[in-house]
Structures are given as structure tokens and as C-alpha cells.
Amino acid sequence: KQEVTQIPAALSVPEGENLVLNCSFTDSAIYNLQWFRQDPGKGLTSLLLIQSSQREQTSGRLNASLDKSSGRSTLYIAASQPGDSATYLCAVRRNTGANSKLTFGKGITLSVRP
Amino acid sequence: DAGVTQSPTHLIKTRGQQVTLRCSPKSGHDTVSWYQQALGQGPQFIFQYYEEEERQRGNFPDRFSGHQFPNYSSELNVNALLLGDSALYLCASSSGTFNEQFFGPGTRLTVL
Numbered sequence: 001k002q003e004v005t006q007i008p009a010a011l012s013v014p015e016g017e018n019l020v021l022n023c024s025f026t027d028s029a030i031y032n033l034q035w036f037r038q039d040p041g042k043g044l045t046s047l048l049l050i051q052s053s054q055r056e057q058t059s060g061r062l063n064a065s066l067d068k069s070s071g072r073s074t075l076y077i078a079a080s081q082p083g084d085s086a087t088y089l090c091a092v093r094r095n096t097g098a099n100s101k102l103t104f105g106k107g108i109t110l111s112v113r114p
Numbered sequence: 115d116a117g118v119t120q121s122p123t124h125l126i127k128t129r130g131q132q133v134t135l136r137c138s139p140k141s142g143h144d145t146v147s148w149y150q151q152a153l154g155q156g157p158q159f160i161f162q163y164y165e166e167e168e169r170q171r172g173n174f175p176d177r178f179s180g181h182q183f184p185n186y187s188s189e190l191n192v193n194a195l196l197l198g199d200s201a202l203y204l205c206a207s208s209s210g211t212f213n214e215q216f217f218g219p220g221t222r223l224t225v226l
Binding site: 041107 | 118149155162172204214216217218219220222
């Protein structure tokens with residue numbers, strides 16, 4: 001059974017800091033991995049999708065890496081801003097195909113202090 | 115493009131009642147998945163619909179059922195509501211080879 005872990009559960013950093021959010025998963029047989037952002041009480045916004053054959057993806061100040069063999073992914077946020085405050089979730093899809101379900105971690109709640 | 119839409123936004127029910135939640139997928143998407151997110155937890159997969167059929171199901175009881183219509187929109191029905199069914203219910207749509215999932219804003223269900 002796939003398990004996804006995100007530690008720590010919460011993180012507080014000063015504005016402008018570069019930071020890394022970690023995600024680990026127990027079964028390396030994944031199809032892809034997706035990072036999401038969730039604002040309080042809201043739905044999920046897709047940030048980055050990494051296919052199992054890829055090592056990283058970049059979008060603006062965000063960079064996500066994937067090391068499938070070690071069961072790890074990181075989300076790097078450059079020059080953090082108060083508007084980045086939210087919960088960040090990672091989710092993996094099994095390698096049974098593109099239509100398999102997403103398995104989520106519990107998320108990391110990020111607070112960026114002005 | 116309106117993205118994924120869900121209705122209603124909030125819902126309050128009492129134990130034993132039944133509820134129907136609705137989802138319209140992003141334009142061009144043919145697959146709809148439903149997730150339940152309890153407070154402080156990650157979303158848990160309920161089921162997925164494609165071509166009006168339930169294609170996959172998570173570890174949820176038969177009280178949870180769904181439907182997909184020819185226009186790809188979907189409904190989630192929950193019967194005999196329990197207090198533990200209180201959660202944010204998220205709908206996600208996807209399509210194509212990579213199946214990147216796009217989520218709606220969710221429906222907050224409170225069971226009293």
C-alpha cells in the first residue's frame with residue numbers, strides 16, 4: 001500500500017527565504033507525482049506535475065524534483081512571499097496507468113512572515 | 115474556461131439524511147474523480163468515473179455512490195449520513211495521457 005509522508009506538518013519562514021518542502025513515498029513504482037497548493041477551506045491548485053521519467057519541473061519561482069528510486073520529491077520555493085502562505089500537498093499516482101488514483105500526503109502548512 | 119465547478123459550496127445535514135453533490139469538469143475533460151478531505155488530512159480517493167461508468171473505487175462503503183452523465187458532469191450521493199462524513203468533498207477532472215488532475219473548490223458538508 002502506497003503511503004505518502006510530508007514532514008514537518010508546519011513551517012514558518014521570514015519573507016525572502018528560499019525553502020524546500022519534502023515529500024516521501026513508500027512504493028517507487030509510480031506513474032507521476034503532482035504538487036498542489038491549498039488555501040484554507042478551498043480546493044486544490046495544481047502547481048507542478050512530474051512524470052516518472054523526469055527528474056524535475058519548473059514553474060516560475062517553483063521547482064519540483066523527483067528521485068523515484070529513493071522515494072522522494074522536493075518542492076523548492078525561491079524568494080518566498082507572504083502570498084505563498086498555504087498548505088502544500090504532494091500526491092503520487094501508481095504506475096498502473098494514467099487513470100490510477102492519487103494518493104496524498106497530509107500536507108505542509110507554510111507561513112511566510114512579512 | 116470555467117475550470118472545475120462544484121455545487122453547492124456548503125451543506126448542512128443531519129444524521130441519517132441523504133445528500134447529493136454535483137461537479138462539472140473542466141472543458142475537454144472526460145474523467146471525474148471524487149475525494150473526501152477531513153480536517154487536517156490529505157484527500158482520500160472515493161471513486162472515479164469515465165464514460166459514465168465507475169472505473170475505480172477507494173475504500174469507502176456502499177453508502178457512497180455516484181453517477182456520470184453524457185456531458186461528463188458527475189454526482190456524488192451519500193446515504194444514511196454519519197457524523198464522520200463531515201468533510202470537504204473535492205471533485206477533480208482530467209483527460210489525456212498524463213491525466214493531470216484539476217480540482218474544483220469543493221463542497222463543505224457538515225453532518226449534525
